[in-house]
Amino acid sequence: MVKIAVAGGSGHIASEVIDVLAATHKHEILILSRKDPSTTESLPGVTWAKTDYTDKAQLTSILNGVHTVLCFSSAHTDHGSAAQKLLIDAAVAAGVKRFAPNEWSSASIEELPWYAEKVNVRAYLEELNKEKKVLEYTLFQPGLLLDYCAPAGTCKHLEPFELWIDFPNRRAITLEGNVGEFTATTMKDLAHVVAGAVEYSGEWPVIGGVYGMTLSMSKLLEIGVKARGGKPWDITTLKEDDVRLGKVDSPWVPKFNDPALTPEQNEQFSKIIVRGSLLSGVSKSWVVSDEWNRLLPDYKFADVEEFLVKHWAGRP
Template identity: 50%
Template sequence: MVKIAFAGGSGNVGSEIIDILVATQKHEIVLLSRKEAPAATQGITWVQVDYQDQAQLTKALNGVHTVLSFISEQDDPSSPLQRNLINAAVQAGVKRFAPSEWASSGTDQMGWYAYKGEIRRYLQQLNDKEKVLEYTLFQPGLFLNYLTYPYKSTKHLQNTETPFDFEQCRHLVVDGSITFTTVEDLAQVVARAIDLESEWPVVGGISGNELSMEELVALSEKIRGKSAKVEKIPVEELKDGSWKSSWSPRIEHPSIPADQVDQLSKFMVGSILLGVTAGEFVCSDEWNQLLPDLEFTQAEEYLTKAWKDKP
């Protein structure tokens, strides 16, 4: 049994992982949050913190073995809050740290992920001369759950539209492939990683399924029983922002203010497609290798079940 602290993990992906860890009844779970504790937090110790106060964070992390961060800092690529959290973890004697990754392997094409790249560099520099803090970058690619939109497929993950629309069987594509992993499988990996006695790999790729655009389109046609409408977007038009299509998804996420969704969606879709062309959504398989007995959910079986009897 170890003490695990979740930073910013009260919603979306973090809550999926908390549920799995609480269910094991093996560990003490602490949730660090800027918000006050809700009425019911069964199996969790809720601690209200100010991420700008490093001394307070250090005190909150006293006795913690592993920190899992879900802090999003799209508005400040220098990621000061996660830096404070890392520094506090070192001062408190935390053994393991997982920064706020939980997505793609690359970040260059997606500007809102700049803070992830900064924290990667910061952690690397921290351990440059000697091992100060063991850490891993949990990278599952794109959540397979998103392909069930508009139907919810898991308890906490907020579903959203993507360029790959199974409901209408239409897709905006480029040349490239994507790693798809369910958020449930990610949660299982993290739970198993907590118990792993050997050292965590720095790059923690998780590969549930790797699908090319052609394979993804064919899968949607097979599952939905009709021909897909496919629009291939020229890379140069994605780069200069001039690309057009007959439709475009609305990207909704807890980190995006509701009044900015329409404005940001086209930019984000273009950046996501550029990320696909650059290979930024293809993830390695370090955790697959470390957990060889863990069976990952296969895309065809999962999506066939999810779309059964759906209009």
């Protein structure tokens, strides 16, 4: 049993991970949040601490006695990674053994500019351990969370949002030739790997790939047709050169909605995301490695096709 602090613990991915950790009844879990604890769900063995991530002394005090910190704070709103860097400094000052920064997605940020702060944090942690091991850490990288392609309600907390591969409406935006590859991993698998990693007795690997299955865009579309009852999809095909120039000539664009942004910012961000999502398939930014699969060999990962067919079965 160890004490785990979860930063950004009220977020959707964090909440799914917390549920799995709490269900083991093995750990003491402390959630760090900017929200008032009274407005959130209470779980056995889970306590809350409110912080705005600006006071190192306060954070150090909160992290006293903590063994592992899992960070889920929002990268694109943490300018200069100031909050996460302060959290890392406080973790070191409090004697925390393990730290997982806010990764939880792609291996590379190529074509994914909204993940730029992740690189800053990676560099900060690398520099921290340059002379000697100060803080053990791993970059949990599952690729694309497959549940975003599943019906609403598949996960308790994770809310599907519009993607360029639109399962609910049987449509997709793709590049000529259906180029692009992605690793897809279910939220359940990621959460259980994190729980296994917390109990893992060896040293955490710096690169922490959580590998479900890698598949091409054409294969994902093929699975989409099967999962959605065999009915044809409306496919918008774009030229890669046009997309690189920022020309996304599509009758629809998946909408990104972040409550922290204005409607105008969300509209602009939506265009950036669809461009980056298409091009990142070409650069294979979402293709991840399998470090945690090898370290936790007894865990069986879900099959992408079986997962999607099962959860879309009988849906209109």
